[in-house]
Amino acid sequence: MMNGAARRREIRDLLRVGPIAVAELSERYNVSESTIRRDLARLSESGEIVRTYGGALSSNTAEEQPLREREQLAGAEKAAIARTAEPHAAECRLVLLDAGTTVGALAGRLAARGGLTVATTGLTSINILAGVPGIELIVLGGTVRQLSLGMVGPLAESAVSRLTADAAFLGADGVVAGRGICEARPEQTALKQLMIDRSREVCVLADSGKLGRANSHWWATFDRRWTLITDASATEEQLRPFHADPLCTVEVAAP
Structure with a gap:
């Protein structure tokens, strides 16, 4: 032994x-x-x-990475995920965009669409969409988290509670089948839970490194259908629990 x-x-x-x-x-x-x-x-x-x-x-993975570091990671995968997610906004009039770099990649694609109202808590998406013709941009103000450059807290939650969206596109520190999305802080998951509840369709944009990852303590959960959009690096072992989840539809982005 x-x-x-x-x-x-x-x-x-x-x-x-x-x-x-x-x-x-x-x-x-x-x-x-x-x-x-x-x-x-x-x-x-x-x-x-x-x-x-x-x-x-x-302890090397316990801390949340700053957004500036995450912007340098898995760029091709995030672009592929954004490309796969874009059709989910095709028939939408108002979409909710979470903070984060993967959702920010989707914002870049939505900038070319026009005829769309975008409500977001992410400064990355705000910087991309501000002043774009054909995009009505709603900034869901709140307290800016320095690590994610996303807004959280009671002001952001109050703003989200006053709208309904055709679709919400969420990022995550980790996503676990049958459990939900985990984040580093409770105010992040509280806001994500509101976005889930206030949207007709929910898409979680998560590269393969996030699948099955449960290294944070705070969770937003699903009690209805949702879509996981991930990249082609995801293994069958990683995807199996999501395929088995009756509430989850899995879409794998082509490289």
């Missing part, structure tokens, strides 16, 4: 790939869940991991 030090080193390396539950680690190493919790406690004390409800994740 692997000794404790070797097991902890391996657990630390596994967590760099993504969060793992205590039960999964217990089964993997054929030790009790109490033993795994002690391992995680020691790794947490050293700052190598962060404990979560029922498991842990690497």
